[in-house]
Amino acid sequence: ADRKNWDEHIKLGAVQVIPPREARLVPFDRILPLPARLVRTNKSKEPSVLDARSRLVIRPHGDPDDGDFRVDAPVAPQVAMHLVFAIAASKRWTVGTFDVSSAFLTGNDHERQLYFRPPKEGLPGVPDGSLIQVKKGLFGLREAPRLWWLRARTVILEAGFTEVKACPATFALHDDNGHIIGALILHVDDGL
Numbered sequence: 001a002d003r004k005n006w007d008e009h010i011k012l013g014a015v016q017v018i019p020p021r022e023a024r025l026v027p028f029d030r031i032l033p034l035p036a037r038l039v040r041t042n043k044s045k046e047p048s049v050l051d052a053r054s055r056l057v058i059r060p061h062g063d064p065d066d067g068d069f070r071v072d073a074p075v076a077p078q079v080a081m082h083l084v085f086a087i088a089a090s091k092r093w094t095v096g097t098f099d100v101s102s103a104f105l106t107g108n109d110h111e112r113q114l115y116f117r118p119p120k121e122g123l124p125g126v127p128d129g130s131l132i133q134v135k136k137g138l139f140g141l142r143e144a145p146r147l148w149w150l151r152a153r154t155v156i157l158e159a160g161f162t163e164v165k166a167c168p169a170t171f172a173l174h175d176d177n178g179h180i181i182g183a184l185i186l187h188v189d190d191g192l
Helices: 002-011 078-091 144-158
Strands: 015-018 037-042 052-057 131-134 170-174 180-187
Touching: 002 037, 002 052, 078 170, 078 180, 144 180
Parallel strands: none
Antiparallel strands: 015 131, 037 052, 170 180
């Protein structure tokens, strides 16, 4: 589970490993003081079965830029869900839900220069003494939800949806005559 999660970070370009020789040149004030940690869970519904999951989480305590960046990320209010259900019922639409896997790791690029130390137990293929540079919104990073929101919003608008200005994280799709033919709402990485 640890390797799978770490491989996802690498594959999605969310991090960059800085080898020990180069890590010594990184300004100390750009390194988070606490090492990352691996949060491990068992997702199995049966106590006798192991469905191991692991998530790398950075600990942003002592962030050198604390408070100098935006962290807001809108989510659809409950009224948006009721509105979509009402429209779907009146138009006899099928309604579906989705969850974006590793959403924070697919968000916009992280624009700050920030590094962290691997967990005490290490990471697969990462030499001792290495640092990890943050490239995307990692779990634990305060601006991760915003970086994901900005990327999701861009993709949704590029797909032809328009944002409903009166209702955050709510989007409508219209045909050439202006009739609504689809709707989408987001709550972090979950959608309807």
